[in-house]
Amino acid sequence: MTKILVVGGGIGGLTAAIALRRKGMAVDLIERDPTWSVYGVGIIQQSNVVRAMKELDLLDDYLEAGFGYDDVCVFLPDGKQVARLTSPALVEGYPANVGIGRRALHKVLGDRAIAAGAKVRLGVTVASLADDGDGVDIVFSDGTSGRYDIVVGADGLYSQIRGLILPDAPVPEFTGQAVWRYNFVRSADVTGLHAFEGPIGVGLVPLADDLMYMYLTTPEPGKPRYPREKLAETMRAKLAGMPPAISGLAGQIVDDAAVVYKPLEWLLVEGPWHKGRVVLLGDAVHATTPHLGQGGGMAIEDAIVLAEELARATTPEAGFAAYRDRRFDRCAYIVRASLAICLGQIGKGPRVEQGKATHDMFAVTAAPI
Secondary structure, three states, X not given: OOEEEEEOOOHHHHHHHHHHHHXXXXXXXXXXXXXXXXXXXXXXXXXXXXXXXXXXXOHHHHHHHOEEEOEEEEEOOOOOEEEEEEOOOOOOOOOOEEXXXXXXXXXXXXXXXXXXXXXXXXXXXXXXXXXXXXXXXEEXXXXXXXXXXXXXXXXXXXXXXXXHHOOOOOOOEEEXXXXXXXXXXXXXXXXXXXXXXXXXXXXXXXXXXOEEEEEEEEEOOOOOOOOHHHHHHHHHHHOOOOOHHHHOOHHHOOOHHHOXXXXXXXXXXXXXXXXXXXXXXXXXXXXOOHHHOOHHHHHHHHHXXXXXXXXXXXXXXXXXXXXXXXXXXXXXHHHHHHHHHHHHHOOOOOOOOHXXXXXXXHHHHHOOO
């Protein structure tokens, strides 16, 4: 198990490349996007990710690229603050949580993966995959080929690799809700996550000394698509009736290209996460809505655990089974608890009190991976 192909150059794939290289394995990584781009808004990462970054020897670079904070403030729809939650810090002397721009995180992980010796190719996909039990023969979309001991599918919600090895696995399911995101100059009082409850959930997240982003979750029955040239206007309209801390920012939403609108889908593969010498991680097997801020964190933890189990296993399948055994309950909890918040917000299930759900999540993710 010394030569590994990672399919997907996002958070999970890059972390897998780093973790596997740290175990001495040769890694090729392919990414279908020839520009290797990510959208420019941010991501919330909790104390378990800070701990994971320390495990990967990335913590200082990671924190330098983001904004560390300890507190989560919860507000009612009228703007009244009802809770201030202090997250448990899992690395002494470091903040509990981090808000970080996705491009900044991508650069930290990409630079380290390349520096660690992973060979990255862009604009390439898998054309065919043949697992003969002793190895996996891959033909790539550019006509080249290779043979690998293991293939890791880290290619996201619509994973090509999942479709190839687990054709009967569930497909992503739309929740009835979508998320809108936009960047702003950071307000001086936003030194941690500010989360506003209600049928329309909204929050402000610090990303750097001079940068924050807003997320907005809205009911979107029928999964509508909005014209690109109307996105800023539409997002502004969605903020009508919000408390002043939120509605006061609406006038700054003017750039259609800077609005990120995404219908929310979820997925949980409850059966095996591998077949033969091919294994899946991250959104390819447990895609969550963003209500607990743990999508990227679960993929990062997956990568670390997969590398650990492969390093100690005598066969790929033994390593894959041990990896899933360690990961399934934790990832399933995040998917299901996040989905419950989502469905409660749009009237498809009982309302979930965000503060309590966040407190409970901190306790679960503080446990060792």
